Amino acid sequence: MNTIIKLARRNIWRNKRRTFISAAAIMFAVFFAIAMASVNKGIFDHMEQGMVKSFMGFAQIHSNGFWEDQTLDNAFIYDESIKKLPSKYKEVQDLVPRLESFALASFKEGTKGVLVAGIDPDKENGLTKLKDKITQGEYFSNQDSTVIIAEGLADYLSVKIGDTLTLISSGYHGATAGDNYIIKGLVKFGSPELNNQMVYLPLATAQEFYAADGLVTTLVVDTDRPNKIHQTVAKLRKNLGETYEVMSYEQLIPDLIQARQMKEAGQTFMKFILYIIITFGIFGTILMMIKERQYEFGVLTAIGLKRWQLSLVVWLETVFIGFFGVLLGILISLPLVIGLNTNPVELTGDAAAAYIEMGIEPYIIASTAPELFYNQAIIVFFLVTILGFYPLLKISKLKPVEAMRN
């Protein structure tokens, strides 16, 4: 086996130009495949993480039917039995209560539909680090009767810290809700959707506003094991029964998940073309190897090298060249990927507007997920394995005399 590996290894460098040309074709294809997949994953991961960590959480508990009919009539009592739930599951660190509904926010001549979230300031900050997102003013406490609003909304309504925002809505069981609140802080979200419509009130204030004393609409599951969220959701569903609905983040942000799937499906065609380039690069190398070394193959089989051993030599050579190309592709992609990961590029002008229109944050950010890189090695290994059947077939029919005559 060592002899076969030695032969394969040395054969790679006997025709350096051919090896480099083959490896270069693979390198560029791998570079583009990684760059494309990395940016795509980076943008969507960033958005998903933004939505999940800034607001949605990895899972939510509602009264059954709330998600389909998001009215206060589907609120539920935030009682002791449900408050004790986290103690039953090591995966659940906390349940963060919210009273969520819609309202019309008004300041002077401006009015806009907003999403109002009544929150427990401490618990919410533990989950979404909302306090860190304050760009102007201050964070509120449970005792306050003030609001924190998103920057985009503040810009739209032309309000600033200290201004009074009027909220009008329909309260629990049709009660009329309307009140004025001083703006205590502004927060900035990456997600355009959140940034343009979020209004936060302390939970007690929101319950009073909506005449929904002791009620919440949402419990956000705070977990330190997001990778196991689906198991956690299943356990909670089993425990809570039909009265509640437990939803994972994929169910909470289906539009984003679908947008990602569509984008990835579109990129599959591009990747297919890139892998075709890789395939022909490798296949060209194999063809040249077989053609220019016919005589040598004849000599080798004449003196006792079995055909499968010779096939293995050629296969290993293509594997080495393939992986050399992949390695080079990964290496030249790293500066771009790491650069865009640590310093995302913020789009401006029309490009930014187009992204926001699609509900995508106007950033070009790359993911450094390891699978983006090792998947290339797996795919090239798969291609080489398939292509390896060609030399296997040719060598299995090799006649030493004919090979040497050629």
Next chain:
Amino acid sequence: MNVVIETSNIHKIYNETKVPVHALNGVDLKIEKGEFTAIVGPSGSGKSTLLNIIGGLDRPTEGQVEVGGQDISKLNDNQLIDFRKDNIGFVFQAYNLIPVLTAKENVEFVMLLQKRSKKDRDKRVKELMEAVGLGDRMDNRPAELSGGQQQRVAVARALASKPTFVLADEPTANLDSKSTKDLLDIMVRLNKEENITFVFSTHDQRVMDRARRIITIDDGKIVSDKHID
């Protein structure tokens, strides 16, 4: 009498279905242990075909080939490869050696395929490289050796597996006079001192002059068979 190679009524027809070419027309031949035999004849006479069939590189259309008492015409391709590895040493006209291996590694190569121990391999490589006068060129690759030196390494490689006989297909065709003489000196010496059987195909008068048996072949038939004392 110790017969190493015996052929009976060997026929070889190329292009059987299109325009048949009769390369061999009933060749009967016996070669004994320790012979130094040259198969000669004009181009297209069938000498290379005969050599290929004796060496198990090609199959006769008809007839039987026995090497060391074994009928090799009945072996399948894989068995033939094993048979060649263990029983026959080859020296081809040119480009004999594996270009990416050193002279030492080329000689060692067949022994590695035979799974012989490192100690055994090292000893045999040293012996053979010294026997062909290249004890000091062990680590050179073929491209760093002259044509004559490469053929001497090929002889060493052919002998490495301790074969029943060595087949050499026009081994001096690309060599100058001095290299030819050196190569023949080595093969004659190995033949005399170690009783190794050599069978050549050749056009080269210098080889014929050193042979102790000359088989002339024409139109696929043996037309003369001379033993030279």
